[in-house]
Amino acid sequence: MSSLPPIESTVITGQQPGPHLLILGGVHGDEYEPMAAIRKLITLLKPAEFSGKVTLVPVLNQPAYERCQRCGPDDLDLARTFPGAPDGSITEQIAHQATQLIQSADYLIDLHTGGVISDLAPFSGYCLHSDPAILETQRTMARAFGLPVVWGTTATLEGRSLSAARDANVPAIYAEWGGGSQCNATAVSGYAAGCLHVMSALGMRNEPVPEQPIQYEIEDNRDQSGHLQLHNSAPVSGFFEPAIQLMDTVQAGDTLGTICSPLGDEITSIKASQTGVVLGIRTLPYVKQNEWLVVILETDHSAS
Amino acid sequence: MSSLPPIESTVITGQQPGPHLLILGGVHGDEYEPMAAIRKLITLLKPAEFSGKVTLVPVLNQPAYERCQRCGPDDLDLARTFPGAPDGSITEQIAHQATQLIQSADYLIDLHTGGVISDLAPFSGYCLHSDPAILETQRTMARAFGLPVVWGTTATLEGRSLSAARDANVPAIYAEWGGGSQCNATAVSGYAAGCLHVMSALGMRNEPVPEQPIQYEIEDNRDQSGHLQLHNSAPVSGFFEPAIQLMDTVQAGDTLGTICSPLGDEITSIKASQTGVVLGIRTLPYVKQNEWLVVILETDHSAS
Numbered sequence A, B: 001m002s003s004l005p006p007i008e009s010t011v012i013t014g015q016q017p018g019p020h021l022l023i024l025g026g027v028h029g030d031e032y033e034p035m036a037a038i039r040k041l042i043t044l045l046k047p048a049e050f051s052g053k054v055t056l057v058p059v060l061n062q063p064a065y066e067r068c069q070r071c072g073p074d075d076l077d078l079a080r081t082f083p084g085a086p087d088g089s090i091t092e093q094i095a096h097q098a099t100q101l102i103q104s105a106d107y108l109i110d111l112h113t114g115g116v117i118s119d120l121a122p123f124s125g126y127c128l129h130s131d132p133a134i135l136e137t138q139r140t141m142a143r144a145f146g147l148p149v150v151w152g153t154t155a156t157l158e159g160r161s162l163s164a165a166r167d168a169n170v171p172a173i174y175a176e177w178g179g180g181s182q183c184n185a186t187a188v189s190g191y192a193a194g195c196l197h198v199m200s201a202l203g204m205r206n207e208p209v210p211e212q213p214i215q216y217e218i219e220d221n222r223d224q225s226g227h228l229q230l231h232n233s234a235p236v237s238g239f240f241e242p243a244i245q246l247m248d249t250v251q252a253g254d255t256l257g258t259i260c261s262p263l264g265d266e267i268t269s270i271k272a273s274q275t276g277v278v279l280g281i282r283t284l285p286y287v288k289q290n291e292w293l294v295v296i297l298e299t300d301h302s303a304s
Helices: A032-044 A090-105 A131-143 A159-167 A185-201 B032-044 B090-104 B132-147 B161-167 B185-201
Strands: A012-014 A016-024 A049-058 A107-112 A120-129 A148-151 A171-179 A218-221 A238-243 A255-260 A265-271 A276-281 A293-296 B010-013 B016-024 B051-057 B109-114 B118-127 B149-153 B172-178 B216-220 B238-242 B254-260 B267-271 B278-283 B293-298
Touching: A012 B161, A016 A032, A016 A185, A032 A107, A032 A185, A032 B238, A049 A090, A090 A159, A090 A276, A090 B051, A107 A185, A120 A159, A120 A185, A120 B293, A131 A148, A131 A185, A131 B267, A148 B090, A148 B267, A159 A171, A159 B161, A171 A185, A238 A276, A238 B032, A255 B161, A293 B238, B016 B032, B016 B185, B032 B051, B032 B109, B032 B185, B051 B090, B090 B161, B109 B161, B109 B185, B118 B132, B118 B161, B118 B185, B132 B172, B132 B185, B132 B293, B172 B185
Parallel strands: A016 A049, A016 A107, A107 A171, A120 A148, A148 A218, B016 B051, B016 B109, B109 B172, B118 B149, B149 B216
Antiparallel strands: A012 A049, A120 A171, A120 A276, A238 A255, A255 A265, A276 A293, B010 B051, B118 B172, B118 B278, B238 B254, B254 B267, B278 B293
């Protein structure tokens, strides 16, 4: 049996019957905007104004949260550990509890950031589910969320909250926005609004979904697509200075930045391995060899 | 004997004779702007354009730097460990080597930031040295640096680079600016320029020192003054949301922010313990009980 206390959540039930939406934050302990956004939702959601039920989890991974780190004391990444195990390590137990919560829900939204080490452009994502009805619902949810990039990626990635949702046939999206060692008020408000828009798109609220321009809407079914940490990693350890900004367009071979030695006498230029749009940048300057530096959304992956 | 390699430094010697200035960065491993600023100085300093000698150390605390943390693997704070010991732990050995370097210099500038967890307003500081000539030189250096706040504090704090300089009668200042998990280009340029201005004030360069308005110039000789972590600490652990900004003026009793529980159902209001100007704010949201939240420069400490 699990030795963990139950997941700390708030359940708000609307006055009319309807579906059960689960909203997760803090899968990673150093991602703060989702936590604040979900607490904001707890104050915004009035039972008279929606139908169905919303379960809100501001801080899923409390052991990681209390370390100010991505992972808990067993150093397992919760977003690679689903569905977990009831008798496993602390992260495996949290994954197991969260999987049961996901299985009890009709829809899932999982909110993230780049964590303390990085900055991500605002985007929503989903897996290219084999069931066309679930896939279409996920597209609707991701578009309604209202961020400038919508990204559908392979359904074969394992270990994530979205994998548990996929296996339970629960339509699910995730979102990414920002990062760093503070809590950005714009992302907090934007995330809270995005969740309300998804509820409107799902018929849980009577508000219309605002028209919000999507700058890039990409589906990419290649193996490993959507695994942010795979490309453009550091060839050497050192001090990374990016030469690009989020949402810049880059060509394969363009300079993404440099890594230098302590005295600045050894400088390694980092070249893009892909063509597309910059979705993520490592911002914490010291980077170890093989850690990721830049995430590029390939806007024309059919050419590769 | 020390088992550490020697401190990595670059020495640039001017074409004319003159004093020896030591510039330190990376006393804390997660303070990035000083490292980049000192590397920038290495490229800017032309022997034909100054007299004397400059020793530049971008990353003094390399073991902490490679952990992306304030402290190295022995968890000793290098800025509390001077003068160190040649046969001590890794941080004590670095402090010992750095003390020898300070003793070899005529002047010291030690550059800092708030580290990953916090944000500091730009200021320069010095100790209220018992030797009036050294004190006056330190005032001159701190004013020339060109930041909006100049702060003279007690000479009795121990363990710091400035303590080692004090004991060696080497005029010394430190500076603080920014923080967070990125490298701010404005602070990098400002720090490099500040060091050049100090060299001008010391007669090592022929450039005039620019007139730069100082907003607050405070001397405070009370016990422990200048120890940033002493006041306005967290009464409970939790998610800190500051309600003030850097350089705001506050009265004792004003609200500095809140600390809340994961679900937001327990909220603790944080009140200022002092009257003055906000010089530093904890920005990493999760804070443990008793960790510092806000640094206030007391603008009228004579009243207390």
